[in-house]
Structures are given as C-alpha cells and as structure tokens.
Amino acid sequence: MLAALSVGLLVSICSQGALAAFGLTDNGDSYTIDAGSANSLVVTVDSASCDITSIVYYGQEYQYSAQGSHIGSGLGSADVTAETIDDVIKVTCTTDTLIHYYVFKSGDSAIYMATYTSAEPEIGELRYIGRLDSSVLPYEYPFGDVSTTADSSSTVEGSDVFVVDGETRSKFYSSERFIDDDVHCVYSDATHACMLMPQYETSSGGPFHRDINSNNGGDMTALYWYMNSGHVQTESFRQGLHGPYAMYWSRSGIPTLASVDFSFMADLDLEGYVADSARGTVTGTASGVDGDTYQTVLHWYNDDAQYWAYASSSGAFTSPAMKPGTYTMVLYQTELNVATSTVTVTAGAATAADIASAWAAGSESLFLIGAWDGKPDGFLNAENQLRMHPSDARMADWGPVTYTVGSSAASSVPMALFKGLNDPLTITLALDADAAAGAATLRVGTTLAFAGGRPSITVNDHSDSAAAPTQINSRGVTRGAYRGYGEIYDFDIPDGTLSTDNTITISVISGSSGDSFLTPNFILDAIELFR
Structure with a gap:
C-alpha cells in the first residue's frame, strides 16, 4: 500500500513540476508542444484555426474551455505549420494578410509570439487575447479589480462599463501608458500568466497611448496585448512585424522584462524581423x-x-x-x-x-492653474479618472466650480469640463491697477476633446471662442483615457479688458450634443493668464 502511494505521489509530482521532455507532437488536427520546462508547460494549437485550445502549466489546465486564445478575434482558418529548429519549436499561422508565430524555447515556461501584418485586420484592431479560466486565474495586475467586471449588477455606459458592488468597472481601466507597460498579468495565489512586451515599434499611438490589458469578465479572464486599436487613437496604424512578445508563466511572482531573453528569435526567419545589426x-x-x-x-x-x-x-x-x-x-x-x-x-x-525645449511662456504670469505637463494631474478627480467612471460615487462632485486666484487650490478645479453639466468654470481675479493695465493672453491647455468640445471664454465683457479641435471618434474620459492631440488655445485679451476685479468664465461649446458624461467635453492640462 505504501509503495503504491509513493508511486502515485511520484507520478503526480512528475506531472506537475519535474522537467518534461521538450518536443512537438502532430495530432492531425492540432499540434501539442511540450516546452520542456522545470515547471511543465504543455500547449495545444489547433492546426486549422491557429487557436490555442489548451494550456497546461504545472499540471493545471488554464485555457478557457469555451473559446481559444488567439490573435485578433481568431483567424477562423489559416495555414498552420510547425517545426523543430534545434532547441526551439516554431508554429507558423499564415493568412493572406497576416502571419502569427508561436515559439517555444526548450526549458522556458513561455509562449513567445510575433505577428506580421500587411493590412489591418477586418475587425479594425490588432490584439492578442489569452482567454483563460477565471476560476484558476481570477486576479489582475497591476491595478487589481478595477477591470474585474464579473458579477456586475448593471451597465453604466455602452457594453463596457459596469457596476460591481457599487463600483464602476471596465476592462479599459486596466490600461497603462505604453512607455511604462512592459509587463501586465493575470494571476492566482500560486501562478502568474503575464504579457511581456519588449518594444512597441509597430504599434500606434506613441509613448503615452494606453489600451486594454486585462479583464476578468466572469467565466473567462482575458489577458491582452493591444498592438493597435481605435481607442483614442491619434495616428495611422502601422503594418509589419509586431513584437516579439510573450505570454510568460511563473510560479515565483511577476517576471521582469530584463529576466527574459528574446534575442534567440532573431534566428527564426520571422517575416519582417530586423536584427540589431x-x-x-x-x-x-x-x-x-x-x-x-x-x-x-x-x-x-x-x-x-x-x-x-x-x-x-x-x-x-x-x-x-x-x-x-x-x-x-x-x-x-x-x-x-x-x-x-x-x-x-x-x-x-x-x-x-x-x-x-521651445516652450514659450510670457514674462509675467498673472495666474497659473495646474502645471504645463500635458496631463490633468492635480485637478479634481484626476487621481480617480483612470480607474473609474465619472459617475462613480467615489468621485468628488464635478461642479460647476468658482476658483478664486490666490486662495483656491487647483485640486478644486475639475479635470474635465462637460457641456451643460459642470460648465462654466468661473475664475475670479483681483489685480492692482498696474497689473490690470495692458493686453494679455489667456491660455487654456487641453489634453483630450470629445464630440468637438472646446473652450469658449469670457473675460469681463470680452468673449472669444476656439475653433473645433481635430476629431477623435472614440470615448475618452469615461473609459479612463485623458490623452488626445493636446490642443492648446491662446485667447488674446485686448488692452482695457482687465480691471482690478475680474471674472473669467470657461465654457464648453460644440455643434454636437450628448447625455450626461458623454456630452461634449474637454480635459484640462493647465490654465494661465500671462503677458
């Protein structure tokens, strides 16, 4: 009995953590790859669709059973081939406009990937989505449950902002600036599954663009890498080789980008790969x-x-x-x-x-609200806006607000002005007679506009309005985005307009309309009156 128990225990240990045999198996309708890693990783790829249909790590199945992991929303059909090249297994999935690679290096608990495109996918975005079993990978890193929409009780906006336990949640609230996002994960107490992205050279949007990273939506936990999308996109999509990148599996915490070597992929004849040399x-x-x-x-x-x-x-x-x-x-x-x-x-x-730097400011600043940094940081609700909807009960009241120069704090000024909801922003300014004399410039810096929202100003009895900004056809502030084209509006204030007691208003104008927080709006960077 003891001998039988010992053998059974040994088999269990071997099936989970012992070094397995690196290898590729052709099953006819799929390929099974054993990564030969100390913590066993065995992956099955459908040979007709390129979907990953099974991910068994350390003896546990992590793949969501109802749908595969794949590029885009799935290729549907592709020419799928697999080969062993020394200590690497390379799976190649080819369509008319896309080549997706799965790569496995002997001893590594990782699914290395790269995606070559010659045209944008029909769905209008390029992403890899790992569809994983939420019962064994329920948590999200680094921002926690802000993007966990499981067990939602209602929908706030569209089909992507929900209420869970009285808090607004969305997959969009998992985002991070590209420049700061080289690893994000879904995890359990024992296991992390992480996306590692060494570079974004063929992505779109620049260093401060952000996109969906993860979402526990109930039955499935999704782990994404968005290479491009229409989510507050500011430039055209790029084609070519996206990546390399990896879905890395760990039982020892969060991997660092520096700890993972992608250099071996230079020798795999990947379409569009440009070597460091x-x-x-x-x-x-x-x-x-x-x-x-x-x-x-x-x-x-x-x-x-x-x-x-x-x-x-x-x-x-x-x-x-x-x-x-x-x-x-x-x-x-x-x-x-x-x-x-x-x-x-x-x-x-x-x-x-x-x-x-060619940034030009006047020699005399009559007031400055905020900081010229291209972000709404420091304004009311800015610290929460990335991770919750503007309607969330945890947000401070949006106003309208009156700001008194010299006594009010910038943190009392809302980070965004919404047409008919919290505009105008009123600023009161006391000047001595010398400071009131002469012309001036009122500069209103914005980071993102929605539905054509832009500022219209009054300074005492003088008024002016800005031209329409470049349109971005995407929700922004309600989905945790604040960065668009960053329009800065300079309004000339004629000599004789200012006095010792001044009232300035900033309102939102637009030819469009909307409801609640989807009314035309813009997000503030800073406001300055100067000469």
Whole structure:
C-alpha cells in the first residue's frame, strides 16, 4: 500500500513540476508542444484555426474551455505549420494578410509570439487575447479589480462599463501608458500568466497611448496585448512585424522584462524581423525641461515605426535600437510637446542629435492653474479618472466650480469640463491697477476633446471662442483615457479688458450634443493668464 502511494505521489509530482521532455507532437488536427520546462508547460494549437485550445502549466489546465486564445478575434482558418529548429519549436499561422508565430524555447515556461501584418485586420484592431479560466486565474495586475467586471449588477455606459458592488468597472481601466507597460498579468495565489512586451515599434499611438490589458469578465479572464486599436487613437496604424512578445508563466511572482531573453528569435526567419545589426541609435542631450519637476521624454516616429526613451536627470539619452530611416523627434515635458525636430538613423551607427525645449511662456504670469505637463494631474478627480467612471460615487462632485486666484487650490478645479453639466468654470481675479493695465493672453491647455468640445471664454465683457479641435471618434474620459492631440488655445485679451476685479468664465461649446458624461467635453492640462 505504501509503495503504491509513493508511486502515485511520484507520478503526480512528475506531472506537475519535474522537467518534461521538450518536443512537438502532430495530432492531425492540432499540434501539442511540450516546452520542456522545470515547471511543465504543455500547449495545444489547433492546426486549422491557429487557436490555442489548451494550456497546461504545472499540471493545471488554464485555457478557457469555451473559446481559444488567439490573435485578433481568431483567424477562423489559416495555414498552420510547425517545426523543430534545434532547441526551439516554431508554429507558423499564415493568412493572406497576416502571419502569427508561436515559439517555444526548450526549458522556458513561455509562449513567445510575433505577428506580421500587411493590412489591418477586418475587425479594425490588432490584439492578442489569452482567454483563460477565471476560476484558476481570477486576479489582475497591476491595478487589481478595477477591470474585474464579473458579477456586475448593471451597465453604466455602452457594453463596457459596469457596476460591481457599487463600483464602476471596465476592462479599459486596466490600461497603462505604453512607455511604462512592459509587463501586465493575470494571476492566482500560486501562478502568474503575464504579457511581456519588449518594444512597441509597430504599434500606434506613441509613448503615452494606453489600451486594454486585462479583464476578468466572469467565466473567462482575458489577458491582452493591444498592438493597435481605435481607442483614442491619434495616428495611422502601422503594418509589419509586431513584437516579439510573450505570454510568460511563473510560479515565483511577476517576471521582469530584463529576466527574459528574446534575442534567440532573431534566428527564426520571422517575416519582417530586423536584427540589431541592421539598426541604429540616436544619442544626445535634452535641455530646457526641469528634471526635478517633470519627466524628460524623447519620442521618435515615422510611418513605419515608433520609439521612445526617458532622459537621465542630466538630460542625456540614448534611443532603443531603431530601424534605419528619417524620424520626427519630439521632446516632452512629461507629456507636453515642447520641441520637435527631424533625425535620420543609419544602420550600425549612433546618430548625435541634441534637442532643446521651445516652450514659450510670457514674462509675467498673472495666474497659473495646474502645471504645463500635458496631463490633468492635480485637478479634481484626476487621481480617480483612470480607474473609474465619472459617475462613480467615489468621485468628488464635478461642479460647476468658482476658483478664486490666490486662495483656491487647483485640486478644486475639475479635470474635465462637460457641456451643460459642470460648465462654466468661473475664475475670479483681483489685480492692482498696474497689473490690470495692458493686453494679455489667456491660455487654456487641453489634453483630450470629445464630440468637438472646446473652450469658449469670457473675460469681463470680452468673449472669444476656439475653433473645433481635430476629431477623435472614440470615448475618452469615461473609459479612463485623458490623452488626445493636446490642443492648446491662446485667447488674446485686448488692452482695457482687465480691471482690478475680474471674472473669467470657461465654457464648453460644440455643434454636437450628448447625455450626461458623454456630452461634449474637454480635459484640462493647465490654465494661465500671462503677458
């Protein structure tokens, strides 16, 4: 009896954690890949659709049984082949406009991937979605249950913002800025399944774009990498090779990008892959941004690729390895565009290119509300807006608000103005006679507009209105987004307008209409009156 029990226990241990045999099995209608990892990972790929239909890690099935994991919403059908190349197994799924690769390296508990596109998928976005069993992977990292919509009691907006236990939840609230998002996960107490993204060169939106990362929706927990979408998108989609990236499985916490080696994928003949030897870099110094107050961010982009980097405290920077070509180079004061230039990258070379802030402010500021950083940080409800709907009971009342220069705090000013809901914002300003004399400029900085919302201002008996902003056909503030084109509006205030007691109003105008928080609106960066 004891011998039988010992054998059974040994079999159980071996099936979970012992080093398995690396290998590929052709089942006729599917391929099964054993990664040969210490914590066993065995994956099955459907040979007709390219869907992953089984993920068994450490003896536990994690794949959602009702639907596979796949690129896009599933390819439907594809030419699926598999081969062993030394210590790597490569699965290739080919359609007329897309090639998706699954790659397994002997000993690694990871599903490495890359996706080549020559045209945008018909669904209008490119994503990989791991559809996983929520009963064994219920939690989300790094933002927790803000995107867990299981057990919702009602819908707040559309079919993607829900109420759970009195809190608004949405998959959109799982987002993180691309520049800061190299790993996000779903997990249990024992296991993490994480997406690792070493670079976003063929994605769209720039360093501050954000998109859906995860969602426990009930039966299924979804783990995403969105390469592009129409979710507050500010530029055209790029085609080519997206990735490499990986779905990494761990029983020892959250993996770091630095701990995972993607370099072996250079030898796998992936369509569109550009080796480091065929790339170049940009090095230089960024000046004019106060590094004690703001982040100093560099961004390079053209029609084919995008890259970014943080500068050091001294302003020194080196770009990632870039494809050769001519790029627009942007310097950001946190997220505010303060300089733009052009740089050409050559294969095998480091191009020197310094850049200096061209941000211009007046010599005399009569007041400043907020900070010129391209974000609504510091304004009322800004700290909550990324992770909940504006209607959430945890939000402070949106107003309307009156701000008194010299005594009110910026945190009393709502981060967004909504037409007919909390506009106008009223500002009262006392000046001495000398300060009241002369012309001035009222600058209203915005980060994102919805439904054509833009400012209309009055300064005492003077009024002015802004032209319509560039339209982004996407909900923003209600889905945890704040960044669009970042329009800044300068209104000339004629000499004789200001007095010792001043009332300024900022309202939202638009030719469009909407209900509640979907009325035309804009998000604030800062407001300044200056000469």
